[in-house]
Amino acid sequence: MLKKSFPQMYRLLQEEERRQNLTLDLIPSENIVSADVREALGSVFTNKYSEGYPHKRYYPGNAICDEVEILGQALARKVFGLDESWHINMQPYSGSPANIAALMALAEFGDTIMGMRLDQGGHLTHGHAVNFSGRAFNVVSYGVNGRGFIDYGEVERLAREHQPKVIICGATAYSRTIDFKRFGAIAKSVHAYLLADVSHIAGLVASGDHPSPFPYADVVMTTTHKTLRGPRGGLLLCRDALKAQIDKAVFPGVQGGPHNNETFAKAVALKEATTARFKTYQHHVVRNAAALAQALMQNNFAIVSGGTDTHLFLLDLRGTGITGTQAEQRLERAGIIANRNTVPGDTSPFYPSGVRMGTPALTTRGMKERAMKQVAELITDAIRERRPVAAIRNDVEALCRKFSL
Numbered sequence: 226m227l228k229k230s231f232p233q234m235y236r237l238l239q240e241e242e243r244r245q246n247l248t249l250d251l252i253p254s255e256n257i258v259s260a261d262v263r264e265a266l267g268s269v270f271t272n273k274y275s276e277g278y279p280h281k282r283y284y285p286g287n288a289i290c291d292e293v294e295i296l297g298q299a300l301a302r303k304v305f306g307l308d309e310s311w312h313i314n315m316q317p318y319s320g321s322p323a324n325i326a327a328l329m330a331l332a333e334f335g336d337t338i339m340g341m342r343l344d345q346g347g348h349l350t351h352g353h354a355v356n357f358s359g360r361a362f363n364v365v366s367y368g369v370n371g372r373g374f375i376d377y378g379e380v381e382r383l384a385r386e387h388q389p390k391v392i393i394c395g396a397t398a399y400s401r402t403i404d405f406k407r408f409g410a411i412a413k414s415v416h417a418y419l420l421a422d423v424s425h426i427a428g429l430v431a432s433g434d435h436p437s438p439f440p441y442a443d444v445v446m447t448t449t450h451k452t453l454r455g456p457r458g459g460l461l462l463c464r465d466a467l468k469a470q471i472d473k474a475v476f477p478g479v480q481g482g483p484h485n486n487e488t489f490a491k492a493v494a495l496k497e498a499t500t501a502r503f504k505t506y507q508h509h510v511v512r513n514a515a516a517l518a519q520a521l522m523q524n525n526f527a528i529v530s531g532g533t534d535t536h537l538f539l540l541d542l543r544g545t546g547i548t549g550t551q552a553e554q555r556l557e558r559a560g561i562i563a564n565r566n567t568v569p570g571d572t573s574p575f576y577p578s579g580v581r582m583g584t585p586a587l588t589t590r591g592m593k594e595r596a597m598k599q600v601a602e603l604i605t606d607a608i609r610e611r612r613p614v615a616a617i618r619n620d621v622e623a624l625c626r627k628f629s630l
């Protein structure tokens with residue numbers, strides 16, 4: 226037991242448990258996994274090497290790991306309503322390697338790809354200059370219009386002009402419904418592959434709270450630890466014709482042996498995602514985000530695009546005299562964890578003008594719309610320093626105790 230063998234580390238574990246229990250986690254890419262997912266992550270599957278794929282491994286002793294992976298694939302199809310014409314690669318360690326593998330499978334280095342700019346809500350792996358995606362490919366980026374909505378006209382114009390090999394749609398800080406149908410039509414019109422990164426909204430896609438990309442995309446990538454509420458990890462789902470190139474790009478292209486404990490935990494989370502309870506949870510995530518955004522707007526905060534259709538939104542603090550960094554720090558001192566984020570037009574990710582907020586973790590704790598009103602008051606107190614921080618923190622902890630982990 227760690228308590229005896231490594232008390233210093235045990236203490237850190239206890240402190241982190243306490244921190245998670247007594248703070249309000251508004252980071253939209255985080256969630257709280259079930260005891261079953263944790264049991265799977267800590268299981269003996271961590272001991273096994275399995276380079277390769279089911280029935281084609283480079284190590285012996287993999288019959289059981291094969292079964293786990295095949296079961297996981299079947300569950301992923303069930304969660305997203307897919308038939309056998311979709312292949313699932315269960316092995317990506319997380320979202321970034323999955324996107325790198327997808328790009329390697331669909332394009333040659335030097336080819337043109339299109340993605341959403343980081344400061345507009347995209348992800349580093351969607352072509353940012355400092356990332357592998359931006360260094361290996363010729364990148365054309367699109368963004369949002371003046372109202373904060375994806376500028377589909379710009380996407381179409383850029384696609385016609387630059388004839389990309391791959392168009393990436395999906396975002397990490399975009400609160401509105403993504404029109405996958407429109408992206409699909411644009412990609413088709415220029416003979417580009419459509420790669421949909423649904424990492425943030427995978428749970429909402431599974432529950433029908435966000436339209437599905439599957440009818441329109443060639444490859445869909447998701448992480449498994451955000452709204453999907455599984456272990457940290459990734460999945461690549463592709464049309465069967467792309468199976469060989471996607472699998473080859475993941476292993477041996479980008480990764481080595483799969484993390485079998487992670488694959489096992491992904492399967493457990495996917496099983497949970499097939500339940501009615503999971504769907505109800507996702508409905509509440511969306512309702513809670515809308516209620517929280519609404520309550521904050523009533524407190525005179527500006528929100529990018531004026532609201533949200535999903536699990537997250539961006540507070541726009543421009544013109545308030547408070548930076549995103551200051552707001553993040555004030556919130557953290559009060560026990561509210563939300564990350565500073567660029568809002569469209571910001572130039573520095575280190576000194577952004579926004580704060581990103583989401584409801585997946587609070588909803589897992591059992592909070593509903595009424596609690597969101599309380600959370601909005603606590604956020605307002607903290608950012609505007611309306612009350613002593615110790616008093617706010619007390620109220621945050623009381624709310625956390627009411628919705629204990």
Ligand code: DSN
Nearest residue numbers: 253254320348397398
């Ligand atoms: N870092 C993740 C997020 O917070 O959205 C995306 O990879």
